[in-house]
Amino acid sequence: MPYDRKHSSKECTGAMNSVKDALYVLSGKWKLPLILALSEGPMRFNEVQKALADITPKVLSKELRDLELNEFVERKVFDTVPVTVTYELTPYSQSVWPIIDALKEWGSQHRERIIKTRRTVSTTEKA
Amino acid sequence: MPYDRKHSSKECTGAMNSVKDALYVLSGKWKLPLILALSEGPMRFNEVQKALADITPKVLSKELRDLELNEFVERKVFDTVPVTVTYELTPYSQSVWPIIDALKEWGSQHRERIIKTRRTVSTTEKA
DNA sequence: CTGCATCCTATAGGATACTG
DNA sequence: CAGTATCCTATAGGATGCAG
Numbered sequence: 001m002p003y004d005r006k007h008s009s010k011e012c013t014g015a016m017n018s019v020k021d022a023l024y025v026l027s028g029k030w031k032l033p034l035i036l037a038l039s040e041g042p043m044r045f046n047e048v049q050k051a052l053a054d055i056t057p058k059v060l061s062k063e064l065r066d067l068e069l070n071e072f073v074e075r076k077v078f079d080t081v082p083v084t085v086t087y088e089l090t091p092y093s094q095s096v097w098p099i100i101d102a103l104k105e106w107g108s109q110h111r112e113r114i115i116k117t118r119r120t121v122s123t124t125e126k127a
Numbered sequence: 128m129p130y131d132r133k134h135s136s137k138e139c140t141g142a143m144n145s146v147k148d149a150l151y152v153l154s155g156k157w158k159l160p161l162i163l164a165l166s167e168g169p170m171r172f173n174e175v176q177k178a179l180a181d182i183t184p185k186v187l188s189k190e191l192r193d194l195e196l197n198e199f200v201e202r203k204v205f206d207t208v209p210v211t212v213t214y215e216l217t218p219y220s221q222s223v224w225p226i227i228d229a230l231k232e233w234g235s236q237h238r239e240r241i242i243k244t245r246r247t248v249s250t251t252e253k254a
Numbered sequence: 255c256t257g258c259a260t261c262c263t264a265t266a267g268g269a270t271a272c273t274g
Numbered sequence: 275c276a277g278t279a280t281c282c283t284a285t286a287g288g289a290t291g292c293a294g
Contacts, residue, residue: 012167012178016160018234019227025241026230027154029267033143040139045276051139056268061277069242082275083274099233100146102225103153107145110222114152115196155286172256183288188257209255210294 022099025070030055030063032100035072035093042076042088072096149226152197157182157190159227162199162220169203169215199223 026032030052037043037051049060064087067073072093078084153159157179164170164178176187191214194200199220205211 012164014235015231016163016178018231018238019160019163020156020234021238021241022230022234023156023159024243026233027156029147029150029154032150033146036143036146037139051143054268056270057277058269058279059267062267070240085276095237096233098229099226102229103149104142104145106153106223106226107147107149108141111145111148113198114148116151157287183290184257185259185289186287189287212256 026096026099028063030059031067032096032103034063034067035089035096036100036104038073038087038089038093042086044084044086048087153223153226155190157186158194159223159230161190161194162216162223163227163231165200165214165216165220169213171211171213175214 033052034048037048040051043051045057045060045064048064049055049057052060055063064073064075068075071090073087074090076086076088078086160179161175164175167178170178172184172187175191176182176184179187182190191200191202195202198217200214201217203213203215205213
């Protein structure tokens with residue numbers, strides 16, 4: 001069976017590692033949607049939660065801390081009563097925009113074609 | 128920090144759903160790397176396994192079936208002895224290339240900055 | 255060679271309740 | 275308001291062995 005290799009596997013391995021690395025920080029159910037949500041501007045904890053619709057505080061809290069760690073998000077505490085906390089994107093976070101954009105584009109164009117292999121209901125319809 | 132990313136929350140919700148949908152099919156540790164690997168041309172099961180380096184047959188098998196379900200990959204069986212099976216990308220799979228590309232680009236540019244929050248070692252170094 | 259069966263672990267993610 | 279604490283489930287992912 002003769003196949004033809006399109007390019008060297010060396011190149012591919014490098015690319016593979018890059019993709020894996022990116023995936024490492026950005027994959028998961030919430031990271032990218034979270035960044036997308038925050039692109040509207042600084043938001044408070046509750047507002048973010050509302051924007052994400054179905055995320056629980058525990059998970060949201062963890063995700064935000066992860067994003068903070070990787071400097072995508074900055075957390076600001078205002079000494080009011082009661083305390084006010086906002087989350088906003090860092091300039092650095094702009095670097096992931098192409099990814100979100102590609103995902104958004106793809107999702108909007110192929111939504112109908114998607115075959116659900118898991119039972120998790122993602123968005124549009126609930127049952 | 129002024130960004131230009133402000134837009135109405137309506138738009139944002141739509142975008143969010145698109146992103147979630149895309150993530151639904153494409154997220155996970157292997158889907159995208161797998162597609163990247165197969166971009167070299169048709170490969171046999173063992174070859175794919177080698178290309179992915181550290182994936183087990185069970186997982187590989189499942190991932191390939193998922194990709195097949197969503198028509199990113201076509202499985203071809205050749206009636207030889209022993210049987211030969213190849214996997215290759217469908218034309219449709221090209222639609223996800225922008226995503227892989229964005230990921231690859233981002234990964235290669237920000238690799239050094241990544242903070243590992245989990246102990247899973249993704250690629251470049253083992254410990 | 256291809257890849258399923260079985261068993262197992264880790265972790266992502268969630269429900270619910272509660273606190274400074 | 276902004277989370278944390280606790281408990282829990284599902285799933286991703288892995289190890290090993292075997293079968294067509």
